[in-house]
Amino acid sequence: MAAPTIDTEVTYPAGTVTSEGTVVHVEPVGGDRWAVFLDRTAAHPVDTAWPDQPADRVTLSTPDAQYDGVEVRVAGVQDGTVHVGDDLPVRTGTEGWVFAVAHVVHADPPALGDRATVTVDRGFRTALSVAHSACHLAALALDAVLADRWSKPVPEDSLGRPAFDSLAIVRSLIGEYRSEDVYRIGKSLRKKGFDPGAFDDADGIADRVTGLLRAWTATGGPIHVVAEDSRLSARRQWRCELPDGVAAIPCGGTHPDALSDLVDPTVAISVEDVPGARVVTMTTTLTPR
Ligand SMILES: [Zn+2]
Structure with missing residues (x-):
């Protein structure tokens, strides 16, 4: 499988609490959970380099489903392998890695290419x-x-x-x-x-x-x-x-x-x-x- 391209554009630094994006990758993370990656998100994860601020509370909506209680985690990709949350062995910004926001859902994931709306608990x-x-x-x-x-x-x-x-x-x-x-x-x-x-x-x-x-x-x-x-x-x-x-x-x-x-x-x-x-x-x- 080709290395997934999941270099998320983040909009939360500007204060954004909603965003529209496209599903660019989904990754199983165990326990019937899936990490959903978008090309753009307003969701703030706990930063591995600056872990002082908790993650946002987030709802993800696609044309076919609404996912409540989404866990927002940092993910890193190296050599085509995606590491999510606690499985990520390096800090954000480490050379040789691409970092992305994982929206972890507890249900069947959306399809690649689906439009997805991120809504942050304001x-x-x-x-x-x-x-x-x-x-x-x-x-x-x-x-x-x-x-x-x-x-x-x-x-x-x-x-x-x-x-x-x-x-x-x-x-x-x-x-x-x-x-x-x-x-x-x-x-x-x-x-x-x-x-x-x-x-x-x-x-x-x-x-x-x-x-x-x-x-x-x-x-x-x-x-x-x-x-x-x-x-x-x-x-x-x-x-x-x-x-x-x-x-x-x-x-x-x-x-x-x-x-x-x-x-x-x-x-x-x-x-x-x-x-x-x-x-x-x-x-x-x-x-x-
Ligand atoms: Zn700060």
């Missing part, structure tokens, strides 16, 4: 998108609030502050109107010159981060996802203009159109001391609109 997408932008902004605000806690020069974020977030982050998780970032302050961060007592007043830090976040979102300016092209594995960057400069962070997720879409961002910080390190958890919440 409420769930919105809740994740605003939380994702708030997560990026909170990281930059935290960097700003901690800027005077460094005694040595370290790499800077896009606003020119010491990049605490990217130097200390352990994991980041986006939920509905909520994000959680976990940081570890251990020996290597202290060696880089970071003040181990910086979070002694965690509530005071959280209040200052919240204040800065609200000042930024009050400007209401546009948010953009800039992509090098429309492939799933394209490099993409989240950007928005803040009073402090242009904020830019590499990102594979989805985002709202404007800072004004983020309502009442609020940050809480908790601190736990473990052997050899301090673990800081920053939770950012929004009011649903």
Whole structure:
């Protein structure tokens, strides 16, 4: 069999929640499930390189069938073999692979060449998108609030502050109107010159981060996802203009159109001391609109 051509064009980085496409390949993935590939999709999968944002909730419609509860996964093709989801052994963007969005259905798959409409659950997408932008902004605000806690020069974020977030982050998780970032302050961060007592007043830090976040979102300016092209594995960057400069962070997720879409961002910080390190958890919440 010829190697399937399933290099999906993705439209979700621009904020799209519906798309029309053509079925270009179907692949059995076991358990009476099929991965359906389209030439174009609005469905956001969990990115293997940036796994922080959950997949969209999606319905797929063809002239003959409607598939609810579609699982949206990243697939990779190498030497004509399709690897879907957990069977994909490499990260998105790995050289020598073509990456595509798999729409996994639990019923007889559509036929090659069928027209297919992707419909994304708009409420769930919105809740994740605003939380994702708030997560990026909170990281930059935290960097700003901690800027005077460094005694040595370290790499800077896009606003020119010491990049605490990217130097200390352990994991980041986006939920509905909520994000959680976990940081570890251990020996290597202290060696880089970071003040181990910086979070002694965690509530005071959280209040200052919240204040800065609200000042930024009050400007209401546009948010953009800039992509090098429309492939799933394209490099993409989240950007928005803040009073402090242009904020830019590499990102594979989805985002709202404007800072004004983020309502009442609020940050809480908790601190736990473990052997050899301090673990800081920053939770950012929004009011649903
Ligand atoms: Zn992101």
